[in-house]
Amino acid sequence: MMPPRRPIQAVVTWVRRQPPKVKAFLAVISGMAALVLIRAIVHDHDNLFVAAEAVHSIGISVLLYKLMKEKTCAGLSLKSQELTAIFLAVRLYCSFVMEYDIHTVLDMATLATTAWVIYLIRFKLKSSYMEDKDNFALYYVVVPCAILALLIHPSTSHHFVNRIAWAFCVYLEAVSVLPQLRVMQNTKIVEPFTAHYVFALGVARFLSCAHWVLQV
Structure with a gap:
């Protein structure tokens, strides 16, 4: 008899x-x-944004630990990291000109860590980078996000360019994980560290989404 x-x-x-x-x-x-x-x-609700940044930082830290310990970047998407660096840089600019607070500090730390990950993949661990698997074209997400930001952006008292930039980084953040998912689909193998990183990104994106939705 099988146990319940x-x-x-x-x-x-x-x-x-x-x-x-x-x-x-x-x-x-x-x-x-x-x-x-x-x-x-x-x-x-502002705590949700801080929590999202904290979870994202944890995910990046796990990723960095994998790179430093295993000395390989197999299964990781450089393009996802580049998209992450782009939206973090844009958001950091917006944070400086629109509202300088704890978000600015968190974004600076996350951007620095992401830049270090990009450096490791591009130079230190280049031999293990699966460039043929990381074949997601960046313009498929960057261009639509830019167009969407031009059409739909916050109606605040800030400068028009800053509002577009903020919308752009929000949209780009939402889709920055797509190249990583494409690599996972192409390789058919998901390493534990990569899975933990993607899970952390998913949680961070959900918290960011919750922050924006609940502001409405």
């Missing part, structure tokens, strides 16, 4: 058996429920 399964295990097994459309629907419902819960629990 735990409720959580039973739910996970049931979800895995569902078709992709049902999984997507469940993910949307779960996200909306999480937003409602966060809105009820977190009174200062």
Whole structure:
């Protein structure tokens, strides 16, 4: 006689058996429920942005640890790191000219760490970089984000250029993980450190999204 399964295990097994459309629907419902819960629990929504930055920093630190320990960048996307550096640099500029606060310090630290990761992949660990697998064209995300920023940007009292720049970095942040997902799809192998990094990015993006949605 088989022992009874735990409720959580039973739910996970049931979800895995569902078709992709049902999984997507469940993910949307779960996200909306999480937003409602966060809105009820977190009174200062600015803390969500700080939390997103902190989680992102943790993810980058895990990635840097992998590079320094294993001396290989196999399975990592240089283009994702470059997109991350771009939106962090733009957001850092906006932070300086629009609101200098704790976000500025966090962005500076994350940008410095990301720049170090890019340096390691480009030079120190170049021999292990899977350039043929990292074949996602950056203009597929940079150009649409720029156009979208021109069309849809915050209506604040800040300068027009700064508002567009802020919108651009928000949009680019949301899609900066796509090249990394493409590499994972091409290699068919996901290393633990890479999986942890992508998970941290997912959590950070969700918290950032929650911050913006709850501001409305």
